[in-house]
Amino acid sequence: MFDKLAKVAGIFSEALRDAALFLRFNSYSPFVDKSKRAFYKIIIEAHTIEKGLSLPDPKLLFGKDKIRFVMAALSRYDLQHSPVPAHMSLGALDAYVNFHARAGKSDPLLDEIAGYLKTWEAKLPKPWKGGTRDCSFDGQPPGNLQHLLASRSSIRALRPTPLDPEQILQAIALAQLAPSQCNRQSSRVHAYQDPARIQELLALQGGSRGFADSVGNLFVVSSEICAWGGPGQRNQAYVDGSLFAMCLMLACRSMGWGTCPLNLAIDHKTESAIRRAGGIPAGERLIMMIAFGEPLAPETRVAFSPRRPAAEIATLHA
Numbered sequence: 001m002f003d004k005l006a007k008v009a010g011i012f013s014e015a016l017r018d019a020a021l022f023l024r025f026n027s028y029s030p031f032v033d034k035s036k037r038a039f040y041k042i043i044i045e046a047h048t049i050e051k052g053l054s055l056p057d058p059k060l061l062f063g064k065d066k067i068r069f070v071m072a073a074l075s076r077y078d079l080q081h082s083p084v085p086a087h088m089s090l091g092a093l094d095a096y097v098n099f100h101a102r103a104g105k106s107d108p109l110l111d112e113i114a115g116y117l118k119t120w121e122a123k124l125p126k127p128w129k130g131g132t133r134d135c136s137f138d139g140q141p142p143g144n145l146q147h148l149l150a151s152r153s154s155i156r157a158l159r160p161t162p163l164d165p166e167q168i169l170q171a172i173a174l175a176q177l178a179p180s181q182c183n184r185q186s187s188r189v190h191a192y193q194d195p196a197r198i199q200e201l202l203a204l205q206g207g208s209r210g211f212a213d214s215v216g217n218l219f220v221v222s223s224e225i226c227a228w229g230g231p232g233q234r235n236q237a238y239v240d241g242s243l244f245a246m247c248l249m250l251a252c253r254s255m256g257w258g259t260c261p262l263n264l265a266i267d268h269k270t271e272s273a274i275r276r277a278g279g280i281p282a283g284e285r286l287i288m289m290i291a292f293g294e295p296l297a298p299e300t301r302v303a304f305s306p307r308r309p310a311a312e313i314a315t316l317h318a
């Protein structure tokens with residue numbers, strides 16, 4: 001009995017500590033290094049530009065405020081911290097100008113961006129790793145793991161055609177090869193093909209604006225909470241669930257399909273609404289949604305989303 005009470009008390013105290021840790025280190029915290037915060041903020045905003053350009057039919061002059069923000073924030077940014085946000089922003093701005101030139105559109109904002117880019121050419125020589133690039137679904141499916149990893153990108157130009165449920169199960173079976181703690185396999189996956197239900201779920205998620213109509217196949221990945229007990233395990237549903245979700249995206253890619261992970265960074269109210277709309281049991285923690293389907297074309301434009309050099313994120317300890 002005492003043991004059980006201690007576990008219950010532990011869950012509350014760990015939740016408080018989670019909150020304290022989050023408050024101390026979250027992206028708004030004044031206690032976090034300014035350059036680190038700027039790094040993430042610029043990347044997040046620059047991604048909205050590259051993502052907009054990767055849509056099947058980008059709106060002319062979209063995201064004016066974001067663009068002004070990125071230019072101002074990048075001008076204040078310390079390049080010594082990491083050049084990646086600059087590559088990503090300049091590449092996205094360059095692609096934005098080129099996209100409008102191809103569309104025959106002129107606007108003072110485009111001249112302003114072009115002038116801004118000129119000022120950067122000396123500071124950070126081209127080619128800038130940003131904007132969009134082509135992702136090929138032509139030919140053979142990826143033959144080895146390195147190729148498979150390199151050939152996955154978030155695809156936001158999908159065909160809404162429902163895929164064969166048997167093949168979807170095959171992809172799920174491949175994803176089940178993901179490791180899980182003690183092999184407990186708490187991950188669950190809910191697959192949807194009913195257009196009305198998918199639109200209801202996507203509206204609650206909110207991150208697929210601009211391509212929601214092209215989604216005809218949707219996964220919600222979840223994890224059974226009852227697989228985890230005690231304060232030390234409070235976040236494990238997310239760890240196992242995310243490993244499963246990653247394998248599921250790679251499995252889909254191996255079947256020749258495109259995927260786009262969709263965040264479920266949501267509060268309890270929205271999580272309950274998604275559970276209700278998706279017929280998902282209350283005891284499952286939602287990990288993420290994944291839009292999937294055949295790519296709209298064999299050559300699909302995707303957001304560049306450059307990666308940091310490995311040495312920037314690695315610490316090789318002696």
Ligand SMILES: Cc1cc2nc3c(=O)[nH]c(=O)nc-3n(C[C@H](O)[C@H](O)[C@H](O)COP(=O)(O)O)c2cc1C
Pocket residue numbers: 047051152153154155156206207208260261262263264288302303304305
């Ligand atoms: C957990 C998670 C949530 C994401 N949520 C969204 C989303 O809501 N909408 C979206 O368009 N992309 C979303 N993405 C895709 C990321 O923007 C993308 O993975 C990142 O830019 C790297 O690009 P890549 O997937 O093409 O390699 C999400 C990715 C992850 C891992």
